[in-house]
Amino acid sequence: MISYLSKLLMVFLLLLGVGTVTWASDRSPAESQPVRDQTNDKIDFKRDVQPILTASCYDCHADENTDGGVRWDQKSALMGGDSGEVAVVPGKPNEGSLLARVLGEEDLMPPEDEGEPLTESQIAILRRWIEQGADWPDEVQASGIAPKHWSLIQPLRYELPDTKNKDWARNSIDPFVLARLEQEGLSPSPEADRYTLVRRLYLDIVGVSPTIEEADQFVNNTRPDAYEQLVDRLLASPQYGERWARMWLDLARYADTQGYEKDNRRTIYRYRDWVIGAFNHDMPFDQFTIEQIAGDMLPSATTDQYIATAFHRNTMTNTEGGTDDEEFRTAAIIDRVNTTGQVWLGLTVACAQCHSHKYDPLTQREYYQLYAFLNQTVDNDQPNEAPIMITPTEKLVGEIDAMMAQIAKKRNDFKTYQTPEFTAAESQWAKQLAEEGLPDSPKFANWNVLGPFPAKSYQEALAGKFVSEPEIDLGKTYLDGKLHWEEKPEHLDNKVHVLKAEKSAYYFYRTIDADRLIPFDFSFGSDDSIKVWLNGRVILDNQVERSAQPDQDRVPVQLREGENRLLVKIVNGAEKGGFFFRPIDSPLTENALRIAQSSPEQRTPQESETLTSYYRAIAPSLQPLRQELLGIEFKLQTLREESDSPTTPIMRELDKDNRRDTHVLLRGSFLSKGPKVEPGVPTALHPLATGAPNNRLGLAQWLVDQNNPLTARVTVNRFWEKMFGLGLVETSEDFGTQGSPPTHPKLLDRMAVEFMQQGWSMKKLVRKIALSATYRQSSRTTPGLVEKDQGNRLFAHGPRFRLEAEMVRDQALAVSGLLSKKMFGESVMPPQPAGVWQVVYSSDQWKTSQGEDRYRRGLYTFWRRTSPYPSMIAFDATSREICTVRRIRTNTPLAALVTLNDPVYVEAAQATARLVVRQGGSTIKDRAIYAFRRCLVRPPKPAELERIVALYQQELKKYRENTEAAKLMATQGLGAAPADSDIHELAAWTVVANVLLNLDETLTKG
């Protein structure tokens, strides 16, 4: 019985949000708690019963979700639900339906596919509870029983603590750090020297080390505010955005390919550039959040705001043969929920996709309520990444955004149009509709067919404009008279027609006569890609590889009065192609008739709105507005298409009529649907703001609500971690009960509050950390200090840790003068060993970039998920298949081999050698100092200088004996040496530079 009770107590503690204690070891908390033998105690509802209900009932019978009308989080449950059976009769365990249900005597609860049956001992508890009178204290509700975990309580702006040392602190960070050090009997380290500081600041704020001149400028600046000046200058540098975007791209799992087996390319680099821009403009973090989660839903969304939504389009797309789009759409939404939880809430919500979270207060049901927010976007694992947007760069963006705003305004005018005349006309029309029924169906003329147009490849057929799209001339002939339009009465609708030719394009054209405006749905199927124009406008563009089935793409359209022109282009890749078409009455039309036939008083507001929106689509009084809207939309489409700009996958919300239902997915499988859920936020956290929309935009606003206890803490901690190497919460990926507690909780809270109060400015946050005395400490340690302050968790000395992968590379390029300052644009392919890209079902090739693109900053390197850039991986970069909050730093021989031998680093050494000879002075000593300072900024100590000179002389001697080797060492990779140079000297300096680039100090931010 003891073991059972201890288990029960554990369930109780764990499920109800756990206590204030966070256990440092991974022993289960209950095991370290004393346990009483409670066999004969009175059953306590809160302690004994509610945990059972939480674990087994609340998924379906709590909150708004009241399957069968029963809410087991409320006392009313005793009375039973819709069935009318009383669930519990106090004192009489054999009478109510509760025990019968959990025993399976009546319909088993929980149902077999929705949860484990209750254990015997759980049932015994329920029985004894009923026997003892089924006491259910009125005040007990579903949540809020256990004290909340620290991270779920609102942060406070704590007062600065008192410290013995009154002179050390420079800003509000320092007293907190100092107080803790004093508590441990430690004192802070002295301020680092100026060379160290300038290098540290450059690496932290802009991600590359300073040049000798930049360093000297600071070191020799005697102004008292020289340090502040430098920090501000660096924050204003465009390279700031590149350095910090790098951090964000790990969270966004940004990559240039789709992932999974085929891992085809994806064009999404405008998103990467958007992130850089957002950092450089110091976009407030709340806005930064809202635009990425729901920029498309903002009023009059701009192109940039659409681009921002690509954050969640970085999920993987599976185009492997035979995959089910819904399966991988589901996988993508799950990834979005998990990533949102990680990035903003610092919570691992992923476990709850299969079961209620064991440690953190998130039920499986709540998980799918979060999921429901994100489950309403159009994208569904299409190879072409639809929906995508043509995203013009600066030149056109103003014009396009103005048009987008105009469209948004007109649409709104259209949707809200209501005048007394309009209302009168609507009721007149509704009456007529009710009496006369639906208008005649439009008349579909026969299909005209043209093709096949052969092409060398599928891609070529896809790109080819074989006729003058979209306006065509039925009389024209093609391919020297071999092809012409043919009318095909036998080409009937509602049937898949086989197209025989491979690698080719076919066109289909027909007219449709409508006697008045009418909304309609067109349904298509195709093998493979399909593009459709209606009256010159693209209404469908689906680049896919598939076999043709009925009803693969359904498009709502608006037929105009008179002649409508429908043009279809089918592009087939391998084997046979196919085409399917059928028109379907719009569900709107059917609904409209039904509603029109009911009496106006009986209509629900929703029904009235449906009727009105149908009428708006056809009302004569709105004809000018409709025309105008169509006109601008057409102009916008043309402008985008002609701009020749890159596309970006974007988020787009489904129409009201096409919303998906969200269900709990049992064990996370898209095939096992549990109860239906509505969007909602976890009850352990703050509610949605009053009046906030209950959709993705509402979720975005909720994430950055001032009442959110997590987002600001998590964000502040992330910046701290990047600059100190270790967060105030070490497990920056887990602020839940299993994560590490903050080392300086009050500091974290105060910074979080100030971050929000200062308008969520990320630059101000970086500035604040950089200006603190804590940050400016020397990183020198002594064995005593290492022992007392393990891992520098108390920040008794300055940060010292290895640079991240991209910085290691960027620094080598900067040191050697090779680094390109070019910003933005398509990802580049610097040299990588042959044969690294061997991927199944893909012939994609790594084409080494030429010119300055070989030497761009690491964040512009092409990121292929199944085969990431090898030298970055050696330094712990990730494959970006999923969100990575914290890269784990390792120190391995494979990383050493990269900086020693990777041609990129060898070229950097060669280039450095050339600079040394050209600019480093004339004596060997001067040159050695110059080389050393290019890498390490500070001047060398005498012993270091001596060692470098010795190495140089030793190597020079060897290379003088072997000119062939010298030539290879100095030029293989970078190319011919300058004409007047001594190849032996260059080779020897190349070895020296290679050594310097591999020093621990070079690879480390100290």
Add this chain to the structure above:
Amino acid sequence: MNGYQQSLQHLTRRHFLQSGTVGLGSLAISTLLADETANARPSAASDGPLTPKQPYYPARAKNVIYLHMAGSPPQQELFDHKPKLQQMNDQDCPEEFLKGERFAFIKGRPQLLGSPYNFSPHGQSGMMLSELLPHLGEVADDLCVIRSMWTDQFNHAPAQLMLYTGFSQFGKPSMGSWVTYGLGSENQDLPGFVVLVSGDKVPSAGKSVWGSGFLPSVYQGVQCRTSGEPVLYVTNPKGMDRAGRRRSLDAIRDLNEIQLAEIGDPETLTRIAQYELAYRMQISVPEVMDISKESKHIHQLYGSDPSKPSFANNCLLARRMVENGVRFVQLFDWGWDLHGVGNDTDLITQLPKKCKETDRPIAALIQDLKQRGMLEETLIVWSGEFGRTPMNEKRNNSKFLGRDHHPHSMSMFMAGGGIQGGLTYGATDELGYFVTENKMFVSDLQATILHLLGLDPYKFHVPYQGLKQRLIGPVDDPKVRHDLIA
């Protein structure tokens, strides 16, 4: 080395275990703590994340060679003899099997496909093996064939992830990473987890099938390449010979030691050690990868040829790797996705070709290890990522014979490393559609492999993101199959 450095070096090891800054730290210490109830597994006094560690309990196997036939071979042609299926060749697949089924490519009602190949009994146990595997037939008494494996994924990438990481989505460590994390490696001059690929293609799920997930990247598989540099960047720049590298490493060490004395960061010591390791690896990796010095007899046995990369070469390399103390060797061979949509995916043309490429070398590997007394401690595992359908796929009325992806039943085999030879385990129904006996999920296989290595599959975990992360997943359902163990 002065006293100061010695005290630092002492600290370094503790630093490794206790500090998060090396990354490894917090993970390793937790696992050691977690072991307090089981046998403590102290590592040797020297440093390094790959230092050999004691298993939880005595191991049956020390090393693993996993042979993965990427794309997934058809069990009906190789290990799961189905006379009834042959009798019913070309008949419609019974409806009862198709209810609620989803296939990758099959549409409509498919026809059954009996194997065009004959089976016969082999070895003392009379194990039924296909005529396509004559050499494996010779070592039948060393094999344990499992006909009752199944998975829950039927696309390549997710199924491979499921098999190697216990999870069908990305982000978890692979089996080889878990094993090297748990046991370290016997040879510090070689990677502990080596991957060899043949057939010119990496597997569908990409490098994630040998990725380290949330474990430190030192535990990820290192792909040793059979053309070009054996390990990326192992070769010195042109114009720098080994002596030159030694001189430059001496300079790096001297300069690092000056820095160490100045700043006192134990991490500097670790870096010095890693550079020395890299230097040794520059010799040891090319050496172990060079099969040209193997005897003619051995090359005949394996069918290997140093002049051109092949699966046979990789089998020989796998033997050399484990001989040199590599903990986990993972082979991937591409070309087994036999859908029957063309010549290169046809059961009549492609399958015999693939069998010819692999049958002899695998048998040779088993024999060779046995002769050297290494089979006992080396576990060999052979599998695909899922099974193939008992039905002919006939995509677009293809005239070629092929089978679609099939998660419900697959065959695999193991040998050596404590596995009982001559055993045929589990069975499928008479058409080979579903498993009827000793049903074994992929995580049962994972549990069994860990167990053979002395790693308790239930206790062996890493705390990450609020969960005890394990290879076998969060629940205790997976079972070690003791029936398979000798």
